Every structure is written in structure tokens, then in C-alpha cells.
Amino acid sequence: MRVLTEEEKMKFRSGFAALVGRPNVGKSTLLNALVGRKLAIMSDKPQTTRNRILGVLNRENAQVIFLDTPGMHKPKHLLGEFLNKVARETIPEVDLVCFVVDGSVPPGEGDAEIAKLIAAAGRPALLVVNKLDRIPRSQLYQVLDQYKALENIDWVDVIPVSALEHTHLDELVSIIISCLPEGPRYYPEDMVTDQPERFIMAELIREKVLHLTREEVPHSVAVMVEEVTPRENGVVYVRALILVEREGQKGILIGHRGQMIKEIGQRARAEIEALLGSRIYLELYVKVAEDWRNRRAYLRELGYDDRV
Numbered sequence: 001m002r003v004l005t006e007e008e009k010m011k012f013r014s015g016f017a018a019l020v021g022r023p024n025v026g027k028s029t030l031l032n033a034l035v036g037r038k039l040a041i042m043s044d045k046p047q048t049t050r051n052r053i054l055g056v057l058n059r060e061n062a063q064v065i066f067l068d069t070p071g072m073h074k075p076k077h078l079l080g081e082f083l084n085k086v087a088r089e090t091i092p093e094v095d096l097v098c099f100v101v102d103g104s105v106p107p108g109e110g111d112a113e114i115a116k117l118i119a120a121a122g123r124p125a126l127l128v129v130n131k132l133d134r135i136p137r138s139q140l141y142q143v144l145d146q147y148k149a150l151e152n153i154d155w156v157d158v159i160p161v162s163a164l165e166h167t168h169l170d171e172l173v174s175i176i177i178s179c180l181p182e183g184p185r186y187y188p189e190d191m192v193t194d195q196p197e198r199f200i201m202a203e204l205i206r207e208k209v210l211h212l213t214r215e216e217v218p219h220s221v222a223v224m225v226e227e228v229t230p231r232e233n234g235v236v237y238v239r240a241l242i243l244v245e246r247e248g249q250k251g252i253l254i255g256h257r258g259q260m261i262k263e264i265g266q267r268a269r270a271e272i273e274a275l276l277g278s279r280i281y282l283e284l285y286v287k288v289a290e291d292w293r294n295r296r297a298y299l300r301e302l303g304y305d306d307r308v
């Protein structure tokens with residue numbers, strides 16, 4: 001790597017940038033696209049992300065630490081309250097708030113509420129209008145104006161992007177870096193996230209459940225990786241528990257003659273093997289924990305904070 005001059009070193013910029021917004025607007029897709037790695041699972045079901053997910057982007061003269069957050073919504077469970085809390089508490093802590101919205105639909109009440117929180121926090125804020133690929137060209141300026149008008153915020157900039165098609169992401173990164181203060185590289189260059197491998201494995205399994213199930217089932221599922229043991233033949237044994245809220249959901253997840261659980265396992269295995277760089281033997285089992293989304297002990301055990 002080229003050695004930086006004293007002047008360049010002085011100008012090194014670094015800091016935390018939060019991705020906040022309603023569920024399903026594409027925050028996690030954007031995080032993954034920006035850091036070039038799949039750190040956060042993605043799905044078309046709202047409330048996919050349940051934790052704050054850190055992703056580091058390194059440039060020669062900057063380091064951006066992104067914090068992907070759960071989509072903010074009207075909570076119906078203790079879990080939902082926790083998800084909102086994670087996002088709400090992240091906003092005032094960061095150097096830059098990236099308010100991610102879905103430009104393919106008009107702003108809604110949820111966007112307005114979040115804009116209010118951002119305005120109240122008083123941190124520098126950037127409006128990121130995602131899903132540009134689904135905005136008709138003739139409507140783009142109108143869409144940007146509608147979102148800008150949500151709240152009287154002095155946006156540092158307003159930028160349309162497509163996280164899915166990687167459109168305008170270089171411009172987005174340049175804007176974000178220009179908003180950060182001068183500072184050190186907080187994380188070593190080879191560190192992309194602080195998430196433990198076990199957590200990512202559990203998330204990948206949950207993602208497959210989200211992709212393969214509908215209605216209440218995706219929301220009622222939690223996954224815990226209970227054992228990871230390398231075996232002598234080089235294969236890693238992984239055992240994971242899938243929690244559901246009702247007996248009927250257990251039946252759906254197992255499926256006719258175990259077809260569903262087999263499909264979930266096959267899809268997750270491929271990604272976990274890529275993550276670990278070794279072959280795995282994945283054992284999944286399903287357990288009912290009635291109403292776990294309202295029970296603090298379960299939330300705590302699953303890594304969803306109990307201080308809600």
C-alpha cells in the first residue's frame with residue numbers, strides 16, 4: 001500500500017454512519033452493497049433485521065463504519081419495541097444519519113415519524129432515496145421533493161440510489177465520507193464486521209425461512225446456533241434450533257415429509273459453507289416456544305436486548 005503523506009494523513013476521515021428507515025426500504029441491501037459483503041440478511045418481509053449490524057468500508061483516506069438498523073414500525077410485541085429502540089438509540093450516536101426511504105412508493109406516516117426523530121436528534125442527515133430502478137424518470141424530482149418536504153431538515157444532500165443495481169453508490173460513498181470528521185482508522189483494515197460467525201450462521205438460516213414462508217410464520221421464527229464442532233474429516237458439524245410460536249408453525253416449517261426443513265437446510269448450508277470456507281453438516285430442529293416475542297427470557301437468550 002502507498003504511504004500517505006503527512007498532509008493526507010491529517011485529512012483521514014472516519015466515523016459512524018447509521019442506515020435508518022422504515023422496514024423493507026432496502027437498508028440491509030444497501031449495507032451489503034456498500035461493503036461488498038453479505039453481512040445482513042435481506043428479504044421482502046418487513047422486520048427482517050433484528051439487530052444493529054456493523055459493516056466497515058475502508059478507503060485509502062477514509063473509514064466509514066456503517067450501522068444497519070431494524071426498520072422502525074408500530075410495534076406489536078416486545079420484540080418490536082426492542083427493534084425500534086435499537087434504531088432510535090442509534091440516531092443520536094452517529095456522525096451521520098442516512099435516512100433510507102423507498103422512492104418507488106410515496107412517503108407515509110412511518111417515514112414522517114422517523115424524519116421527526118432525525119430532526120430532533122440534530123445530527124447531520126443525508127436523505128437516501130432507494131429503489132431508483134423502480135422510479136419512472138419523469139417522476140424522480142417530484143419523488144425527491146416529496147421526501148425532502150417530510151420535515152424541516154437541513155439535509156446535507158439528497159441522493160437517489162439503487163442498492164439492488166448498485167446505481168450511484170460511488171457518489172453516495174463520496175458524500176458520506178465528505179460528511180465525516182477527521183479521525184483515525186478505528187477498525188483494522190481486514191475487519192469487516194464485529195458479528196460473531198455463529199450469529200451470521202443463525203441469520204442465514206433465518207433468511208431462508210423468511211424466503212420460504214409467508215404471513216405470520218417469518219415473524220414468529222428465531223434461530224439459535226447451539227453447536228459448531230469441527231470433525232476429523234474436515235467437515236464442521238453445526239446444530240441449530242429454529243424457534244416458532246405455535247405447533248401449526250412447526251408443522252409448516254417441517255413440511256410434508258420434511259420437505260420444507262430439508263429445503264431450508266440445503267439453501268442455508270450452501271451459504272454457511274461459503275462463509276466458513278469448509279464443508280458443513282447442518283442439523284436443524286424446530287421447537288415451539290409459545291409467544292416468545294413477548295417473553296423477556298427468550299428475547300435475552302436470542303440476543304435481543306431485554307431492556308425494552
Ligand SMILES: Nc1nc2c(ncn2[C@@H]2O[C@H](COP(=O)(O)OP(=O)(O)OP(=O)(O)O)[C@@H](O)[C@H]2O)c(=O)[nH]1
Pocket residue numbers: 022023024025026027028029030041042043044045046047048049050069070071072130131132133134161162163164165
Ligand atoms: N427494486 C429494488 N428493490 C430493492 C432495492 N433495495 C432493496 N430492495 C428489495 O427490498 C426488499 C427489502 O430489502 P432489505 O434490504 O431486506 O430491507 P430493509 O430496509 O433492510 O428491511 P428491514 O430489515 O425489515 O428493516 C428486498 O426484497 C430487496 O431485494 C432496490 O434498490 N431496488
Ligand SMILES: [Mg+2]
Pocket residue numbers: 027028029040041042048049068069070071
Ligand atoms: Mg434490514
